Amino acid sequence: MNQIVAITGSRLQKAIDKIKDLNLNLVVPEAQPIAKIIERIEDVDQAKAVVIARTLATMQAFDDLVSAKLEGSNYSDRFNAVTVGFNSIIEDSTRQVRQEEQGGAGFGDRVGNAYMKLTRGDVADRFSKIERIYRDVINESGKTLDIQRGILDAYVDARASLKEGEIAAMEMFEAINKQADAAKAKVGEMNAKVAAAPAELSASDRGRLELERDDAVNEARRQDDRYQIAKDLAEMLTVAYSVTETIFGRYNQAHKVLDRLHQKAVIFFDTQRPVMTAMKATYTGLLHVNEMSKTQTAMQDGLNRSLETLASLGDAVLKEGVRVAHGTSIRASSVKMLVDATVSFQEEVDSIVRESRELATVEAASIRKDVEDGKQRVARFVALAA
Numbered sequence: 001m002n003q004i005v006a007i008t009g010s011r012l013q014k015a016i017d018k019i020k021d022l023n024l025n026l027v028v029p030e031a032q033p034i035a036k037i038i039e040r041i042e043d044v045d046q047a048k049a050v051v052i053a054r055t056l057a058t059m060q061a062f063d064d065l066v067s068a069k070l071e072g073s074n075y076s077d078r079f080n081a082v083t084v085g086f087n088s089i090i091e092d093s094t095r096q097v098r099q100e101e102q103g104g105a106g107f108g109d110r111v112g113n114a115y116m117k118l119t120r121g122d123v124a125d126r127f128s129k130i131e132r133i134y135r136d137v138i139n140e141s142g143k144t145l146d147i148q149r150g151i152l153d154a155y156v157d158a159r160a161s162l163k164e165g166e167i168a169a170m171e172m173f174e175a176i177n178k179q180a181d182a183a184k185a186k187v188g189e190m191n192a193k194v195a196a197a198p199a200e201l202s203a204s205d206r207g208r209l210e211l212e213r214d215d216a217v218n219e220a221r222r223q224d225d226r227y228q229i230a231k232d233l234a235e236m237l238t239v240a241y242s243v244t245e246t247i248f249g250r251y252n253q254a255h256k257v258l259d260r261l262h263q264k265a266v267i268f269f270d271t272q273r274p275v276m277t278a279m280k281a282t283y284t285g286l287l288h289v290n291e292m293s294k295t296q297t298a299m300q301d302g303l304n305r306s307l308e309t310l311a312s313l314g315d316a317v318l319k320e321g322v323r324v325a326h327g328t329s330i331r332a333s334s335v336k337m338l339v340d341a342t343v344s345f346q347e348e349v350d351s352i353v354r355e356s357r358e359l360a361t362v363e364a365a366s367i368r369k370d371v372e373d374g375k376q377r378v379a380r381f382v383a384l385a386a
Helices: 011-021 034-038 045-069 075-101 107-120 123-196 203-326 333-386
Strands: none
Touching: 011 123, 034 045, 034 203, 045 123, 123 203, 123 333, 203 333
């Protein structure tokens, strides 16, 4: 029982071969606690005991593989991100187009639009992001679904192997049940012999009968234990097959729904992508139309206001120009002011010249007198010194 032999051609082997075809590693444990229990009844039919033990060991490996491969997918959340992205494009595009249709975005709308671009990005960026998510999801989910499909297909044969194990357990149970019945009958027979033994029977012979009876009782107990092991195996394998079949049937339904959702998501994107592209182009086109129309309106309004201004201000400007062109260049009053200022200045200059000349004469005489006085004082000083 320590070595689990292959049963080529069985449902279990078919399941293992399918897993290998998926390039997956099915790690079958070499020994399990239940193997020790099965060893206690393997003498009934060693081949059937091997079938049961190997089936249970391989099913454990299948359980681990299924848990790892069928529960690790997260692409449904990313499909949700694609849906949210599409919804945001539609909502934001519709809102901005309506703003332009209503005369342009107000202050609050402009703040909202700026916040939208900051948090979500513009429409083109979001469309590109959706496409990247789509490609990643489709590639990964396609591979995941292929693996799931292969595992589910292999698991069909693996579950069927439970039925093979159940059948083997039932056959062993039937054989052990007969052995248990025979052991019980042997106890009754030996107990009857002990009870019917004559009183004059020797103690040694009576002891032999009682020993044979006790051996029969012990064998009956051993067979009862084996009976219970075989009974539990047969019944629990029946339950495992039935319940697993039902539960996995439900999971298979969920897998089919998931596969259908995957198909629809692929079809939806590839068929509706032109619609989104057209929406993006139309949205951009509407903004260009709005910009062009408002620019044209601004040009027209500007030219019209310029013409009106020219019409209202042109006459006054032209008249002023005529006056300047044909009027005097220098006013007489300005010349008179200059003449008056020149004559007045000359008069003041003449007065200043006369005053300055008289002052210079006085100053010169005073200087001459002061110098002469000084010379006389020096001469007197020299004369005294001699």
